[in-house]
Amino acid sequence: MSEDVKSRCVTLNSGATIPQVGLGVWQSSGKTKSAVTAALAAGYRHVDTAAVYGNEAQVGMAIAESGIARQELFVTSKLWNKDQGYDAALRAFDASLSRLKLEYLDLFLIHWPVAGLRLESWRALEKLYADKRARSIGVSNFLAPHLRELKDAARVLPAANQIELTPFLQRTDTVALCQELGIALEAYSPLTRGQRLGHPTLVEQALRFGKSPAQVLLRWGLQKGFVVLPKSVTPARIAENATLFDFSLDDTAMRQLDGLEEGLVTGWDPATQD
Secondary structure (H helix, E strand, C coil): CCCCCCCCEEECCCCCEEECECEECCCCHHHHHHHHHHHHHCCCCEEECCHHHCCHHHHHHHHHHHCCCHHHCEEEEEECHHHCCHHHHHHHHHHHHHHHCCCCECEEEECCCCCCCHHHHHHHHHHHHHCCCECCEEEECCCHHHHHHHHHHCCCCCCEEEEECECCECCHHHHHHHHHHCCEEEEECCCHHHCCCCCHHHHHHHHHHCCCHHHHHHHHHHHCCCEEECECCCHHHHHHCCCCCCCCCCHHHHHHHHCCCCCCCCCCCHHHCC
16 A cells, blocks of 8 residues: 555554654634544544644544544644643643543643653653553653653653754754654644745755645655644645655755754744753
């Protein structure tokens, strides 16, 4: 079977498999349900939400109405800052499951490395993992110093670390550490929130391959081994963002894209968090 958005997966250290392309739903507001419905119709089987996005219920409704078997889907949510700490994290997980109307999550992440609370939060996630209520557990916005601290305290290493990753922000030290520890990397905002889609190098490579700049950015992430989480509420773009398996970037293209590093942070910068 040829690879597509359903079949292309990464195996996590938990033994679970995660589809390498997922739909992000941050800031999808009232269009979340229709976006998830469009994504599932386009073949996506991976949806990434979070408590702070305020749209878990809409994600759950789209899943329930899709008719797709639960075991075919990979659903992620995240623990927000105000709910960090051991007991609070367990309560927040229950609330996320209730809003999603699911019996388990495929992946539950600590959304941000809150100083003084992140290790207690991780202990709660380890319990959820032991109880099989979260099939995999991980972190988001953890850079190398946060990961080293967690590694020294954890009984279970994160299965994934979700950080902003593009050719314009490569976080090479964190990527190298995750690869050393067997932690999968998930790239959020892989399209630079649109800020670099007109970059001349990107446009040049898109023309070379007969693809859009967005598709080239996403393909770069796939070839790096990252899980990519493009966000859109437009059905045509959702479908386009999944059309990544009928081409590959050659060494020349990858070198040129690798040369675009500029430290571009388009959202939160976890380097500011001790």
